[in-house]
Amino acid sequence: MTQGTRRILSAFLAAAVSFCILFPAAAPAARDIAAELRQERGRLLEMKEREEKTAQELTEALRKENRSKGRVGELQALLTRQRSLLSRIDRKVSALNERLERAEKDVRELEAAHGQARTDLQRAEVVAFAGQRAGAEDPWQLSARERERHFMRVYLAADAEGVARITRARERKEEELSGLERQVAVTERTMAREKKVGESLLSRQEEERRRLADIAREKKRKEKELKSLRAKIARMESVVSRVERQVKERERRARKAAGRGSASREPAEAPRRFASLSGGLSAPLAGKVVTRFGRQHDTTFDVTIENRGVEIEAPSGASVKSVGQGEVAFAGAVSGFGNVLIVQHGGGLFSVYGRLETFLVKQGEAVKRGTVVGRLPGSPSGKSVLYLELRAGGTAIDPTSAIPLDS
Amino acid sequence: MSEQTSLWWIDWRLSRLPLVRETIGRFLFFCLLGFALLSLLLSGGASRFLADRYAITAVLRADVPSAEAEGLARKVAALPPVRSAAYRDPEAAWKEFLRAYPGLDPLRGAGRNPMPGYIEIRIRPDRLTRADVDLVASALRSVPLVEQVLAGEEWLPRLLRADRLAFWAGWGIFSAFLAGFFLVGRLQERGRAVALAGDFAFLVERGVPTGRMVFFRAASAAVSGFLLAAAGTATGGGALFLFLRKFPFLEGGIGPPSDLLLPRTLAVAVLFSCGVALLSAAASLLGWRAARSGRK
Known part of the structure; x- marks a missing residue:
């Protein structure tokens, strides 16, 4: 339960206590006010339930939003890595393509050179044949012919070697080209695969962003709803306060009529008023204060809220005792506080015990200081929390200022 | 007869005109044969050409x-x-x-x-x-x-065979010409012996020995043959020299003109002249014998 909820509940409880006190002694003219109070209390309870539900939904939305943001961040990081990888692959593909183009150009040039060399070789063979035929006409130049034939063989061998060299170079280049093409194909396949992964990541990120947007919209809607509810509760509290003032006015008139009137005491004197109770005050149970009174910062909603009481952590199933002498004014369930017991100590002083599991006293029963009025519920962790609120003249006071509590 | 008659050049004294004709013919023949001999000698047949x-x-x-x-x-x-x-x-x-x-x-x-x-x-x-x-x-x-x-x-191998064939062909032709000279010379000598038979009989009757007469005739034929061959070879060599100078491309087939003056060439020319002298003497003897026996 949120602190805001508790604040509202505290106000409601105060109003309810006032009502419970005033109702038995009220004149028939106050019946309308009581009815109005009951009606308002019902509406207030309903609104608080709705607020609690909305707050829970909002918390859930926030958790979802955080999770979604986390996922979006992770996806963003993955996408960045993916883009970097794609960029690297792209650069590699570009480099490979450049090499490919160069190799293709080389192959084309070598093919042209090969064709030219082969043509030259064929022409040389024709010339050699023609030359030999011409040389055959001079049968006496045998040595010269022999030498020329040898030179022609050398020439043709050199040409053939040139053709073979170009052929080999072309084959090497073609092999290199084939290797490059394979490499490019592999790299392109890798790039396509990585692109698909990237697209998948992008799609997941988009989906996550849409989900995040939905959550944000939901959160906004819930916040708006919460705000509206809080405004309604504030208005309700205002109504309850008005009722309280009316009750006080009646008390004042009654005291004046009884000649026992006295000036209203200031809220600052409330702790002393509690201390002056007959039999004194004592702690309701032994435990540690885990939620303090007054303005506190709520980290969940990042808002400052007003606590009207304190929460005391104690062992599960611990007995809860009355802090002072008085009469049980109310014992029942209140949304957000579970079973609530209100003890009226007289003089406008009340003590409120929330989150009880069972009541050990009944409404209207007189209690003394230290009387066990109820028990805390059990829990798997072995710890339970008691909500304790002290009210003096319709105003909540810090219980730690009136009762020695372990903080 | 106290004074012996010289039998040298007896034919010249008895038959001058026919002998002049013969001598001119032989000289011209030896010019050609000398030319051929020196050409063959310098060229080695076809060796120089090949x-x-x-x-x-x-x-x-x-x-x-x-x-x-x-x-x-x-x-x-x-x-x-x-x-x-x-x-x-x-x-x-x-x-x-x-x-x-x-x-x-x-x-x-x-x-x-x-x-x-x-x-x-x-x-x-x-x-x-x-x-x-x-x-x-x-x-x-x-x-x-x-x-x-x-x-x-x-x-x-074919080239060397052609060389050998050319060599033998050249020298064979040359030898044939030389043999021709011998045969013709023999016929001429016989003819002259027949023509001068009366004169030779007169000399025999006067006490001139037949053998001596035959010897001197053969000796004079050898000397004249040597001289004619030498002169003809020299003339042929001179002609060859001029020919080679005139047509230098022939040097590739025959040889340089300077080779004509080599001692080897001169020795061959002398040898050739000696050979011709011997052939001339033999032709004289054989012609005499043929005339005496009445054979042709």
Whole structure:
């Protein structure tokens, strides 16, 4: 339960206590006010339930939003890595393509050179044949012919070697080209695969962003709803306060009529008023204060809220005792506080015990200081929390200022 | 008879005019025969002609420096059968190749010259034999700088056979002419012996021995034959000299004119003249005998 909820509940409880006190002694003219109070209390309870539900939904939305943001961040990081990888692959593909183009150009040039060399070789063979035929006409130049034939063989061998060299170079280049093409194909396949992964990541990120947007919209809607509810509760509290003032006015008139009137005491004197109770005050149970009174910062909603009481952590199933002498004014369930017991100590002083599991006293029963009025519920962790609120003249006071509590 | 009659030149005294005709004819014949003899001698038949066309080519390796190649050429030139050895660098080989195959010049405008350098070895005409060619070729093959030796192994036997045939043909014709001279000379001598038979009988009756008379006739025929042959050979040699000077291209087939003055040539000419003298004497004797026996 949120602190805001508790604040509202505290106000409601105060109003309810006032009502419970005033109702038995009220004149028939106050019946309308009581009815109005009951009606308002019902509406207030309903609104608080709705607020609690909305707050829970909002918390859930926030958790979802955080999770979604986390996922979006992770996806963003993955996408960045993916883009970097794609960029690297792209650069590699570009480099490979450049090499490919160069190799293709080389192959084309070598093919042209090969064709030219082969043509030259064929022409040389024709010339050699023609030359030999011409040389055959001079049968006496045998040595010269022999030498020329040898030179022609050398020439043709050199040409053939040139053709073979170009052929080999072309084959090497073609092999290199084939290797490059394979490499490019592999790299392109890798790039396509990585692109698909990237697209998948992008799609997941988009989906996550849409989900995040939905959550944000939901959160906004819930916040708006919460705000509206809080405004309604504030208005309700205002109504309850008005009722309280009316009750006080009646008390004042009654005291004046009884000649026992006295000036209203200031809220600052409330702790002393509690201390002056007959039999004194004592702690309701032994435990540690885990939620303090007054303005506190709520980290969940990042808002400052007003606590009207304190929460005391104690062992599960611990007995809860009355802090002072008085009469049980109310014992029942209140949304957000579970079973609530209100003890009226007289003089406008009340003590409120929330989150009880069972009541050990009944409404209207007189209690003394230290009387066990109820028990805390059990829990798997072995710890339970008691909500304790002290009210003096319709105003909540810090219980730690009136009762020695372990903080 | 106290005073003996000289029998030298008796024919000349008895039959002057026919002998003048004979002498002129023989001189002209010996001019031609001397010309032929010296030509054959200088040319060695077809040896000089063939030797001028035959060459051993030692193809060098591609990386042989010019200086080393030229040194090798000098060493090869010092071999006994070698007349000359000349180094041709790759550039010269390329040019020679392009002269033989002019159509290839534009085909290798940008390519490098693939031709190696080579040494061209010419064999002396008188050493153009299989043994000498093999000697030079095997000497070249043992040199590491030489990649290949082109010595015409395929056609050299045919070439040498042609050389031998030409040699024997030349000398055979020459010998036939010489034999012809002998036969004609014998007939002439017989004819003269028959014609002068009365005169010779008169001398015999007067106490001149027949043998002495025959001897002197033969001796005078030998002397005149020698002189005519020498004169004819000299004239033929002179004509050959002028001929070779006039037509220098014939030097390739016959030889240089200067070779005519070599002692070897002169000795052969003298030998030839002696041979002719002997033949003349023999023709005189045989002609006398044929006249006495009444044979033709």
